[in-house]
Amino acid sequence: MxxxxxxxxxxxxxxxxxxxxxxxxxxxxxxxxxxxxxxxxxxxxxxxxxxxxxxxxxxxxxxxGEKLIGSMTIFALSLVTIFFVIVIAIDVTHFQFADESYITSGSLGSEMDISAHTTHGGE
Amino acid sequence: MSHEYIPEIATDRDGNEYEVQGWQDDFYGGKLGFWLFMFTEVMMFGAMFLALTYYKTLHPEDFLAASHHLNRLLGGTNTVILLISALTMGLGLLKMRAGDVKGAKLMIWATIILAALFLSIKGVEWREEYEGGIFLNYGKLLPGSDFPFGEKIFYGLYFTMTGLHGVHIIIGIGLMLWLLKRINAGKVTTDHHIFYWNIALYWDIVHLIWVFVFPYFYMIGGGYVVGGAVHGH
Amino acid sequence: MSKTYFDETHCAIGHPKSTFMQWMLTIDHKRIGLMYAAVMFTFFFVAVSMGFLMRLELFAPGQQFIDGHTFNQTFTLHGVIMIFIFIVPGIPAIFGNSVMPLMIGAKDVSFPRLNWANFWLYVAGCIVALSSLWGPNGFADTGWTFYAPYSLTTNTTVLPLLIAAFMLGMSSILTGLNFIVTIHRLRAPGMTFFKMPLFVWGIYATGWIQLLATPVVGITLILAIMEKYFGIGIFDPAKGGDPVLFEHLFWIYSHPAVYLMILPAFGVMSEIIPTFSRKEIFGYRTVALSSASIAGIGYLVWGHHLFTSGMADIAKTVFSFLTFFVAIPTGIKFYDWVATMYGAKIVLSTPMLWALGTMITFVIGGLTGVTITMIGVDIHLQDTYYTVAHFHYAMLGGVVFLMFAGMHYWFPLLTGKMYNEKHAKIAFYLNFVGFNMLWFPMFIAGYLGMPRRYFDYLPEFQIYHQISFFGAVIFITGLIYMFVVLYKGWRHGEPSGTNPWHATTLEWHLQSSPPPLENHTKVPYVDFNPYEYKHGEPVVKFDYDTMKRID
Structure with missing residues (x-):
């Protein structure tokens, strides 16, 4: 039509x-x-x-000029933005275990025991 | 569909008549549906950019160093190629809507050639990286290598994201060939071009993704001074 | 309307003569809905038997029938089938397909052939998932969440499951897309968004979750595959990858997914309550908009699954705070339903019984959810039977109970027959009692420290596991009983007539039952609200040949 x-x-x-x-x-x-x-x-x-x-x-x-599709696009894009705000700005930026975690140690991984450091949450 | 669809009429209590939208021959519905589909692409690549930013936050220096190493000349050429292909695609659709079927077909062929060119350049780039010892499950990206974590992940995502983008280009080429077939069969015409319209939209989203992929991988370390910072921290 | 070859056959490809092929290739939304139901309930019983196997094993401490590894595979199979194959497509695929277009006066969904392709993509996904059973090292033992890094290091067959989940997700995305476009484009003239039945609102909100959240898990699964086979490093701690990122990405989808499951279920409830109260629903707009806001808020709360994973403290606080908000629109819905029933002459037919039963079970499920939203409490109760019980009260006692309610409600519409009310009610009571006996003890066991996913336990938990076991026996008896009653109703039931419940929404205003191929004879003009009752009788009446109002 x-x-x-x-x-x-x-x-x-x-x-x-x-x-x-x-x-x-x-x-x-x-x-x-x-x-x-x-x-x-x-x-x-x-x-x-x-x-x-x-x-x-x-x-x-x-x-x-596309009103409906335009507002849907804004909705989808703002959702992605919110994911970024939460995961990046709220969580990772405040990463609390940078000093003790293996993944941020920056050292060479080959000789270290990996299994003991699987998540940075382990205390 | 080639048959003629005649919409039904609904009548209210005062005798006013309203045309009923059927699922057949619904141009706007087809367009809306494809836009919604493109949102899923946005979410997919959005999630990958989220992962990328996650590690950029954890290893900012490594990311700059790795980005600096990428081949900006080839990447930039590809950016321009894709930009022009978006134009040819758009002009083709425009020609189709204006009634110039032959011109439209030429434009689609031009887009296909540009897309193939893009892929070849991408291949050259990957080969360069491979020869420099950087590839998935190979050389510096193996768990045992002493490459910094940030750079390993940067390249891991570089191959994943440009690879997935490449897959989208290949799908795009396939769609364009299919489109040519449908035009030749008279199923996509100047009056009935929703299929063309949506493929043009698809090509634009492929371009749009590259608009973000390119600076994020190639340019953020553009002016980075190698050796100016210690790798890792 | 000019009939064409394509319209008459209603098949995606060609014009098959045999009835069987006509069903296999059908693009008719009602048939596709029924085929979804057939596949889903087959798998449902497979998963139920897996659950029962676990209950058997847990009857006493120590090893009874299966070892720990098999137990892990059992709960993975149970979870994967129940989540990806049964409950996620669930109500939208069955009732969204078969009833939603009727409710808005459409002839079909917007993309009928896409709908057909989706169904077969779904079936293909199911087959790929099951193919993992015969993989080299046996079925996956990761749990349905595929948490990295274990899913990357286990040598069991994870790959087909990841691919299957992706395929099922794709099918779910495209179904949601189809429904959104259908609701936007194909509503009968005059039907504004606020004149739509509330089930359609539920499907609409769900469609947006399917559309925007599912791609995130899709790409997460692809990234996990890339990690496992190409070593890209992002989930692998050996290369500096952070497994918490996997949890983030996974729950960005999987938490909204529970709202994806519950929203259409709430829609079913919103259909049943006014119909059997013979009253207009209380606060139509608040019920409709609370669906939308649950969908919206539902996107922002995934982090409460990560309270013990090592997120930043500030993120935990934010997520805990946001999660409380979900309770508000949900509460609004419940108060609206209760207010609808207030002062009404309630007809206690089987669908209404199921709906009322759900009100009890879902409130228990929902409120225990609020308790574990609090970080401190959650640290104590995470990964215990308390969480298991909460989840099953919310999902089984909420979504699946309402799916059963919907099954009883729309049964006469879709089959044209009526089941035996007396037996259907007995089946309900068996289910209800069995369900509570099965899961309520788990709250206590979990509170006392019984961890989930263990195939062995300390002797002091035995009593809870044994009560659960007997609950499971009653529950499964009830399930079988219910399906037998429905089967008998379908084969030998009395003809039900077109509107046995005196309902008001458009799907009951058809000239025959089950509905004919192209639905309503003519598309009606909608100038009325969905639930108009006066003195306990529907206000709006139609002449079914012309679809003109005659009241």
Whole structure:
């Protein structure tokens, strides 16, 4: 039913190329960034990725104007974010056994008895 | 389906008529269903990124060192290839909707070639790593090696995630070949292109995943000074 | 509507002549639902017999019939079948398929052929899971949770199980996807979200859990396979991997999974209570929205399975805090049901009996859950029979009891026959008594320190295990009795008519029972609430030929 929407080919095509230029610029930025400043590389890289993802979602995947699918996407993405907040920001960042745990010992594992250190919860 | 579907009409008590949406010929339903499917991809890769971030938090220095070692030139080339393939895929769909079936088919072939190119470059990269002694169940990644934990896990996940992404590319190529077959059989037409639409969406999500995979593996250690930090801590 | 070849055959491929092949290839949602039921209950009895084998072994301290290793395999088989094959697909696959489209006035689900493929993916998953029984070193002995690092180091056959769980998960994801799209797209005209029957709300909330949580466990299983066979290192402490991460990822799915099981069950309850109270449900919106909020909060509480695993203290506190919140929407539902029954002339038919029985058992299961949400208490009771009893009270006494309630409720709809009420009630009482006798002593044994998954125990626990054993005998008798009653009803029962319970929702407004291939003759216009009763009789009446209201 909704399939028979007519498209304005030239306008749409132009939009595709505009977005392509934007994405290429951002990709270039990705390459330049680590050599401009090093502190915060990770944050900067992820920020650029998010902007790129937003462009792809909105224009290449035609999410713009999709109310229902858009809100579902937001729901799914916020769920992933919450997983990150809980597991990373609340749990691992506060890892309590860094000094005594085998997995963070950083030492060479070959000669150590592994079975005694299977989880970092063992006291 | 090739047959004509005529929607049913429901009537309320005042005699107003409402068209009933059937499961047949439901363009929006098909699109919605595929979006929901893509959420599962997001959750899958989200969980892997979660694992990756978990170990990045535990071994930040190892991750930078390992990332620095990856081949940014090849990875970057692949990024651009995938970017252009997303464009060809989108333009193909656009041509199809505008009625240019032949142009659409050309665009699909272009996308397939770019995808194959991506895979070849990926293969070269993996081979390079292998020759440098880094591969799954091999060399520095064996339990007995003195490679730092953080780097072992970094490479373990690097091979898993780029590998799984590669599997998605291969599936994508298969889907595009199937799409060409359906177009030739007249089952995907300018009026009835939900199948094409969804494959284009699939290709975009494959691209989207790479948009995050690339910086997370290749770029975070881009400006890292080797030897500037002691491995492990 | 123009009939086509495809519409008339209702098969995914071709147009088979034999009835058998028509069933195997059917895309008709009702038939698929029934086929799910047949496969599931077959496996259910396999798993029940595994449970009974464990009870036999535990009748006295020391080794009786099976050794410790076999005991481990037994509870793994019991857990894997019950969780992945029986209860996770459970109510959505059986009643979501066979009843939900009828309830919203749809002709079928949105993707009928996907539905068919899902069923066969599910069957294939079951076969792969069982193939592990004949693996080189015998069936897996890891428990259904496949905890790393043991699942990575054991030499029993884990791989087919991991693959099977992935396949079953995939089937579950796509079923959920199908239902979400169906509910969004195929509701009859006029039926807004707040005019849907509450079972549909339960299925909708469940669909979102299936869709968004299952992929996480899917990838976890793949990562575990990668770990076991390619040594990627993330779960293997020898390479610096952290098994706690496995638990995180596993429970990100598996905790919402219990809400995935219970939400459609609550939906069944919300259908049965107003029907047999002959009253509109109290607080329709709160019941509907509490389903959604249980699904939402359910995503955030998985960490209470990790209280003793070595999570950060702050994370434990946060998870404990969040877990308490689940009790709120659940409590809202219970008060709404009780308020619905208040002052009503309750008809004590078998489905209502099952629903009322569940109210008791699930409240016990739910409230003991609140006790072990507290970190201190949990450290004492984790991995004891207390937790086992809590889980079975919530899942068996909640989900499966309500599945049985639904079976009795929709039995006349799906078969067109009525079972013998008297015998069905006897079966209920046997089940109810047996169930409580089987699991209640475990609360005490667990509180006193009986650890789970042990095939041997100290003599002071013997009395509890023996009461449990006799409970199990009564319970299994009741189960067999119930299925015999239903079978007899199906073969020799009286015709039930289209609406034996005087129910109001759309699935009872059909011109024949069992429902014809394309469901309602015509799609009705829905301008009424799902549970409208006046003086104990349904308000809305239809002319079944034109599906126009005649009240």
């Amino acid at each position: 909704g399939t028979k929407t007519t498209v304005n080919y030239q306008v749409e095509k132009k939009r595709y190329y505009n977005v392509l230029v934007g994405l290429l610029l951002l990709t270039t930025l990705t390459f330049v960034q680590p050599y401009v400043f090093q502190a915060g590389t990770f944050t900067a890289q992820m920020f650029i990725a998010v902007v790129k993802a937003w462009l792809i979602l909105m224009y290449y995947m035609h999410l713009k």
